[in-house]
Amino acid sequence: MFSELTVGIIGGGGWLGRSIGAAMLEKGVLAPTGLIISSRSGQVAGFDAWPEVQLATDNRQLAQRADIIVLSVRPEQFAAVEIEAADKLVISFMAGVSLATLLKRSGSRRVIRAMPNAAAEIGQCYTPWFATEQVTAADRAFTQAMFESCGSTDEVASEADLDYLTGLVGSGAAYPALLAEALLAHALARGLPRQVAERAVRGVVVEASQLLGRNGMPPADMVQAMLDYRGTTAAGLQAMIDAGFKAAIAAGLDAAEAAAQRMKASYSQPKG
Numbered sequence: 001m002f003s004e005l006t007v008g009i010i011g012g013g014g015w016l017g018r019s020i021g022a023a024m025l026e027k028g029v030l031a032p033t034g035l036i037i038s039s040r041s042g043q044v045a046g047f048d049a050w051p052e053v054q055l056a057t058d059n060r061q062l063a064q065r066a067d068i069i070v071l072s073v074r075p076e077q078f079a080a081v082e083i084e085a086a087d088k089l090v091i092s093f094m095a096g097v098s099l100a101t102l103l104k105r106s107g108s109r110r111v112i113r114a115m116p117n118a119a120a121e122i123g124q125c126y127t128p129w130f131a132t133e134q135v136t137a138a139d140r141a142f143t144q145a146m147f148e149s150c151g152s153t154d155e156v157a158s159e160a161d162l163d164y165l166t167g168l169v170g171s172g173a174a175y176p177a178l179l180a181e182a183l184l185a186h187a188l189a190r191g192l193p194r195q196v197a198e199r200a201v202r203g204v205v206v207e208a209s210q211l212l213g214r215n216g217m218p219p220a221d222m223v224q225a226m227l228d229y230r231g232t233t234a235a236g237l238q239a240m241i242d243a244g245f246k247a248a249i250a251a252g253l254d255a256a257e258a259a260a261q262r263m264k265a266s267y268s269q270p271k272g
């Protein structure tokens with residue numbers, strides 16, 4: 001689809017870079033010859049099916065050869081990444097690295113901050129992103145295609161929205177995992193055999209939760225419908241609500257957003 005482009009993913013051998021790089025190749029967004037992956041060791045797994053993918057250890061060379069530069073190293077590793085992006089599109093996956101820092105460190109004004117999550121690996125990732133004014137319509141079309149190759153995506157209206165979504169989306173699968181852990185602990189404490197308890201929890205958290213996506217019903221309507229039914233589900237839901245379920249979720253999201261803001265502040269001492 002974008003066969004004329006060369007995309008360089010710095011840190012593309014890592015969890016997220018590898019998942020999104022491979023998804024773009026699988027979905028034909030990019031030609032394998034149009035992908036460059038860098039890692040410090042030069043050892044990169046996950047691209048064996050595409051021997052044409054280029055490997056690099058020098059990020060400056062990658063930045064020179066690529067039309068689009070993707071930053072997928074950990075935030076604390078970014079200080080060691082030296083690139084001169086000129087006016088090329090730069091897309092960062094890094095949590096807690098601000099646009100201001102990205103602009104200063106890359107030298108480009110065409111910069112996008114995005115927040116995918118670990119579910120990119122299974123093509124089920126929702127990715128919000130925020131772009132600077134200088135990002136073009138063609139840049140937006142590529143970015144949309146990149147993230148649709150591994151799930152769904154939206155451009156958001158402000159960097160503050162992206163900071164908030166760092167806590168909601170970036171943490172991704174962790175919140176359902178916490179719910180699953182709590183359900184499982186209760187079932188085991190009630191003496192259920194582990195195999196049955198694990199299969200029951202998986203059935204609820206992974207399988208039954210897909211009803212929400214399929215019938216398109218807003219979550220509040222689904223909860224209300226269950227409460228109105230006045231059965232065992234209503235009793236369970238009401239007790240969870242009365243015990244502070246929603247307040248606990250709100251406190252968790254507030255804490256995750258605050259952590260994202262602190263991270264942004266700690267990584268905002270740009271070089272130069």
Ligand SMILES: NC(=O)c1ccc[n+]([C@@H]2O[C@H](COP(=O)([O-])OP(=O)(O)OC[C@H]3O[C@@H](n4cnc5c(N)ncnc54)[C@H](OP(=O)(O)O)[C@@H]3O)[C@@H](O)[C@H]2O)c1
Binds near residue numbers: 015017081117118170
């Ligand atoms: N994983 C998630 O669920 C998730 C969710 C939201 C956001 N993110 C963000 O995505 C970014 C990547 O996360 P990840 O989970 O994919 O991390 P990761 O698995 O640790 O991958 C980072 C990769 O960067 C490479 N690297 C480090 N320094 C480098 C350098 N100077 N030049 C080239 N490559 C370098 C590492 O390979 P070598 O050691 O071989 O160099 C490694 O493969 C992070 O900034 C994180 O905040 C991740």
